[in-house]
Amino acid sequence: MKIYPHHTNAETAHALIRHIIRLMEEQPDKIFHLAFSGGTTPSLMFDLWANEYRADTAWKRMRIFWVDERCVPADDSDSNYGTMHNLLLSKVPIAEEYIHPICGANDPQAEALRYSNVVRNYVPRSAKGMPAFDMILLGAGDDGHTASIFPGQEYLLSSLLHPYETSFNPYNGQQRVGMTGAALFNAQRLIFFITGKSKQRVIHDIVASGDTCPAAFVAHHARNVELFTDTSACPSE
């Protein structure tokens, strides 16, 4: 796992955007299939991307998917799609047809199946027959969850039948649709974007412990893993 530490959340966000732009420039004829996580951490990145890197990004070669979604309508402040749409996607030249949201307003089980089929249809598959995203961007919660896979729901990490399943936030009961191990461990590149003092424990688990939480398990077992973090989350760096 490669670690890219920076002094602040903003510097980390800038570095991550530049990293993605550079990776796309290295393969100028390739269409990139990217899956984004939600939560609060990526919001600053989305805002910076729209305002400072609009002209530098090959939007027409991006296909946008989500790692997970809260089961709420798109106009709910909790919506991962709604957040990314408002901060970034509504401000850059990317065609609607290339944006594939998880529909949080649908029945969770039905949506998990529907979205699994969407991803199977639009994302190139590896030899194993599972969708292989070019880049998956993950966050991690203070409790070590990632991709809406919370502690106690680790069975989703070994779920290899469907790329998406339902889960739930154990702290408020909110239903979620999220990526399972089937797609997480099949990605070409997996990038963690984790910043802030509250994430010190999960960063320690990822960098220096065993498979003590879902985020650490994914970091230790996925291929081509990169960690973009800041010194408040990773003071030892």
Ligand code: 6PG
């Ligand atoms: C979600 C995310 C989730 C997120 C972590 C970190 O829908 O909540 O996809 O996995 O990455 O909860 O969230 P914060 O950035 O808000 O700490």
